[in-house]
Amino acid sequence: MASAASSNTSTSSRRPQGPTVQVEFGGQKVDVPKGGYYDRYRMNPNLDEVARDPAVGPDIAFFRQIPKELVDSRVGQVYAPNFYYRTKSVQLLFLASLDNLKSKLPAPLEPITALPGYGLVALTFYSYLVCDNDPYNEVSIAVIVRQPGKGSYSTTQLFSSIWNRTFYGYVLALPVDTEIARVRGVYGYQLPKWLASINLEMDENNIKADITATDGKLDLALDVPLPALKTIPSQSSIVSNNAINKIDEKWYQVTVQTNPLLGAQRVFPRNVNVYRGRGPLSELLNELGAWTVLRMDVLKDAQMVLHMPTSLKAFDDNKL
Numbered sequence: 001m002a003s004a005a006s007s008n009t010s011t012s013s014r015r016p017q018g019p020t021v022q023v024e025f026g027g028q029k030v031d032v033p034k035g036g037y038y039d040r041y042r043m044n045p046n047l048d049e050v051a052r053d054p055a056v057g058p059d060i061a062f063f064r065q066i067p068k069e070l071v072d073s074r075v076g077q078v079y080a081p082n083f084y085y086r087t088k089s090v091q092l093l094f095l096a097s098l099d100n101l102k103s104k105l106p107a108p109l110e111p112i113t114a115l116p117g118y119g120l121v122a123l124t125f126y127s128y129l130v131c132d133n134d135p136y137n138e139v140s141i142a143v144i145v146r147q148p149g150k151g152s153y154s155t156t157q158l159f160s161s162i163w164n165r166t167f168y169g170y171v172l173a174l175p176v177d178t179e180i181a182r183v184r185g186v187y188g189y190q191l192p193k194w195l196a197s198i199n200l201e202m203d204e205n206n207i208k209a210d211i212t213a214t215d216g217k218l219d220l221a222l223d224v225p226l227p228a229l230k231t232i233p234s235q236s237s238i239v240s241n242n243a244i245n246k247i248d249e250k251w252y253q254v255t256v257q258t259n260p261l262l263g264a265q266r267v268f269p270r271n272v273n274v275y276r277g278r279g280p281l282s283e284l285l286n287e288l289g290a291w292t293v294l295r296m297d298v299l300k301d302a303q304m305v306l307h308m309p310t311s312l313k314a315f316d317d318n319k320l
Helices: 002-006 037-041 047-051 098-102 154-164 179-189 280-288
Strands: 020-025 028-033 069-073 076-080 082-097 118-131 136-144 166-173 197-202 206-212 218-225 239-247 250-267 273-276 292-306
Touching (some): 020 037, 028 037, 082 098, 082 218, 082 280, 098 280, 118 197, 136 179, 136 197, 136 280, 154 166, 166 280, 218 280
Parallel strands (some): 166 239
Antiparallel strands (some): 069 076, 082 118, 082 292, 197 206, 206 218, 218 273, 239 250, 250 292
8 A cells, every 4th residue: 555655646735825935855846835934944943933933832842952953864865853843633543453453564563462352553633733844734544563672462562652652653554735745755754645635623622534535535534522631741741653664675663752732532432433435544444444442642732753764673683
């Protein structure tokens, strides 16, 4: 699925809206918002100016302690890591048969065991409201896997991941709704990204999210009551999600750090309505047998940092 998805460039996204400028990234020419963050800063923003942006807010201490560097990448020299100053997301964690999950994973990856015979699939809708490469939306389907290089029992690893707020996954699908986000993901990280129409809205009562397939038909939609949210002190509950994938036939790990500020978590959440159409995401969830929602995580306000890929030495001997 990754190779087919990554090559799809026929669908135009609804972003950016308003005046644009054309920039070159990774040998590709893409349109970005004129006067936007990428146009002004080219991934190396002045954080004092960012702090004065009312859409961001003054508390950006999380980013100040992570200096940017000009580094080599598959698309040339870029400033990294990538900062997401204001985000929101909703994640559904499904139970799925271990056999189904194993069929989607390349060796030596193994799904982590949540219950006897069952592993975990994460469906996540993201909305990046303010970030270095301008606003965009994204949907992820990922299998939660065992930590590379760790030989402990799967259940022990799961509890350790929860305790340490550090998780590992293999991304099966990652559609986005801007061309620069697609180009960065495909050429920079070799992730299964393609263009789609994506929405995520949270009001005082409900969460609504949807994605439209490349043929214009509704692929997947979510409608769930907004749970009571809790304010989380900045940098008190940082989560590290590590996406494991091959880049140029070698194993790498891409780490995303999330600093939650306002959110909620529900185990076996009620009144979760998921509409499945005939698009690639719905088909993928069906193939995985992902039907039972174990947990829902809602972040109405969060900050994120996307790091560059790092080599996975744990797979040098092709072992977990």
